[in-house]
Amino acid sequence: MNTLLKNTMAIVANHSGSISILDMLQNMREYDDSTYTHSLNVALICNVFAGWLHFSQEDIELATLCGLFHDIGKLCIPDSIIKKPDRLTNEEYDVIKTHTIEGYKILQNQPVNDHIKNAALMHHERCDGSGYPFGLTGNRIDKFAKIVSIADVYDALTSERCYRKSLSNYSACRILQEDVQSGKLNSAYLSALLSNIAVLSL
Secondary structure (H helix, E strand, C coil): CHHHHHHHHHHHHHHCCCCCHHHHHHHHHHHCHHHHHHHHHHHHHHHHHHHHCCCCHHHHHHHHHHHHCCCHHHHHCCHHHHCCCCCCCHHHHHHHCCHHHHHHHHHHCCCCCHHHHHHHHHCCCCCECCCCCCCCEHHHCCHHHHHHHHHHHHHHHCCCECCECCCCHHHHHHHHHHHHHCCCCCHHHHHHHHHHHHHHHC
């Protein structure tokens, strides 16, 4: 895991000349450490996940950066909501949902790959149109955003929350499988993740 983290941070360092990535990461860490930790987790998952999908090295690095910055828009969400120790109200959840558009706004004028911008914007879209912010379906969702969405859900399920304990890999995979059956998540991508996690869990 330490090697994977070093490799991920090396990817960040290699791209820091084209975008103030390290500054953005530091801002995220100072604003909310749990969001920073989640973003690192999702980046690491995307890194491994893209390898399982047999992506090129360039696209593995791109998927890693997509995961790292998918929640950058949370910098624009009020501190009182981001750090609330209880479940969010419906009104607060509506505010949280704006982080996708805010993240895109932060990245849109930066000299960064469009897939990274799209991942920030689309990682809560779902293949059946039930996601947000636009209710996009199928091929209208960026393929890297689809990967990030799966990694995002997996990390959220396996991390402890104020309202529940972390789930086991088995329980998380069962929930993700239900999302495939309902058409929410990309079945081909998720099958690759689930089959590899199953092997690792043996």
